[in-house]
Amino acid sequence: MTELVATSADGMPITALDDGEGPALLLVHGGGGGTASWDGVTRSLADEFRVVRIARRIYVPGATVPPHYSMAVETADILAIAGLLGSPPLLVGHSSGAVAALEAAVRAPGTPAGLFLYEPPVATRALAGGDAARRAREAFAAGDSRAAMRIHLRDIVREPPDLAETMTADPKALAAFTAKAAAGFADIGALDALGVGVERFQRLDVPATLVQGDRSPAHLRERLADLAAALPDARTVTLAGHGHTAHLTAPEEVAAEIREAAGRVFR
Numbered sequence: 001m002t003e004l005v006a007t008s009a010d011g012m013p014i015t016a017l018d019d020g021e022g023p024a025l026l027l028v029h030g031g032g033g034g035t036a037s038w039d040g041v042t043r044s045l046a047d048e049f050r051v052v053r054i055a056r057r058i059y060v061p062g063a064t065v066p067p068h069y070s071m072a073v074e075t076a077d078i079l080a081i082a083g084l085l086g087s088p089p090l091l092v093g094h095s096s097g098a099v100a101a102l103e104a105a106v107r108a109p110g111t112p113a114g115l116f117l118y119e120p121p122v123a124t125r126a127l128a129g130g131d132a133a134r135r136a137r138e139a140f141a142a143g144d145s146r147a148a149m150r151i152h153l154r155d156i157v158r159e160p161p162d163l164a165e166t167m168t169a170d171p172k173a174l175a176a177f178t179a180k181a182a183a184g185f186a187d188i189g190a191l192d193a194l195g196v197g198v199e200r201f202q203r204l205d206v207p208a209t210l211v212q213g214d215r216s217p218a219h220l221r222e223r224l225a226d227l228a229a230a231l232p233d234a235r236t237v238t239l240a241g242h243g244h245t246a247h248l249t250a251p252e253e254v255a256a257e258i259r260e261a262a263g264r265v266f267r
Contacts, residue, residue, distance in 0.1 A: 004052065006080035010068070014077045016054045020046030023266040024085045025258065026112075027053045028078060030095030031187045032180050034059055040251025045258060052089070054081050056097065058183040065182050071190045075104040079111060088113040090265050092258060094247060095119060096128075096187050099194075102227075106200055114207040114265035116258055117227075119216060119244055123196045124226035126219075129188035132156045137185050149177045156188065158217040198230035208234040209261035211254075213242040220244065 004016045016026075017035050019042055027038050035053040042051045057077060058065050066073070078100060082089060091112035093101030098120030105112050121128040129136075132155035140148035146168055153164035167173050177184075208231050212224050228234045237257050239246050247254045 004081060004084055006077075006084055008057075008073070008080045009076040010073065012057060012066075012077070014054065014057060014080050015060075016052050016081045017042075019051045019053075020049055022049045023262060024050045024052060024087060024089035025262065026078070026082055026085065026089040026091050026101075027051065028091070028093040028097035028101045029053065029056060029059070030093075030097045030118075031184055032059070032176075033094075033097075034061075038247055038251075041247050041255045041258070044252050044255035048259070049262065050085075052081065052085065054078060056100075058186055059180065063183075065186045069186050069190060071100065071103050071194055072107075074100040074190060075107050078104040079108050082111050090114045090116060090258070090262050092116040093118065093120065095244065096121065096191060099191055102201070102204075103194070105204055105206060109204075112206060114209070114261065116209045116211065116261045118211040118247070118254070119213070119220045119224060120227065121191060121220065122198065122223050122227050123191065123194060124198050124223045124230075125196065127196060128191040129156055130192065133185065133188045133192065140181050140185070145174060145178045145181070148181065149174055152177070152184070158219055198226055201227065201230045202232065205232045207261070207264045209257065209264070210234055210236045211239065211257060212236065213239045213244060213246055215241065215243040217244070 002018045004018050006014050008014050029037050035055050038053055045051050091101045098117040132151055136148045136151040150168045153159045154161055210224050210228050212221050228236050
């Protein structure tokens with residue numbers, strides 16, 4: 001494994017982990033995660049592909065959220081790393097990282113050879129955060145991390161209320177939420193700033209594999225269906241028995257689906 005470093009449009013150095021050889025896969029992790037969250041998937045693919053995992057700037061340990069952070073900044077970072085790869089990659093994204101991957105493809109047509117998007121919270125009919133995100137930010141600013149986490153889980157992620165209460169009561173989970181709360185709020189704010197609608201995706205004529213878990217919150221599946229209807233060349237894959245984190249719980253299964261998607265792209 002090596003580290004790639006690119007300079008983004010605003011002069012910020014952006015890093016990525018580079019494993020394996022072959023057709024390039026550029027992975028964009030989801031909110032609250034990091035490059036390590038895709039270790040299992042990477043191990044399953046690095047014998048066949050060049051797997052490059054971008055370190056999203058707001059989730060790098062110790063990083064502060066820049067005041068100018070937006071989805072334009074996020075997509076510029078992705079494009080900076082993509083420019084080092086020598087050929088268009090299959091762009092793989094999870095959750096908010098999948099929205100960033102999708103936006104990068106829209107803003108720079110021809111950059112990806114294809115897309116693999118695992119439950120992007122695209123604002124097809126309603127914002128990802130909206131009023132709930134405002135209430136969570138206010139609770140956090142008032143020093144009530146537990147209330148902020150409860151709002152996030154119950155009203156944004158839309159986990160069942162009993163599960164949200166259980167997770168909020170876990171000290172380790174609360175500490176993890178608190179440590180990345182500023183980045184998470186900025187991430188959701190960047191998603192919401194894109195506005196509601198899917199019309200801009202209708203001209204994105206690259207092969208797209210859209211992935212969902214049958215145990216994921218219903219709103220994610222609804223958003224995915226709307227996105228599938230908008231994209232000119234999309235197929236939907238359902239991971240039976242899994243939710244929003246199959247890259248952690250079933251990395252070999254996710255890797256198999258990426259391999260299948262790559263076969264459609266790298267002919």
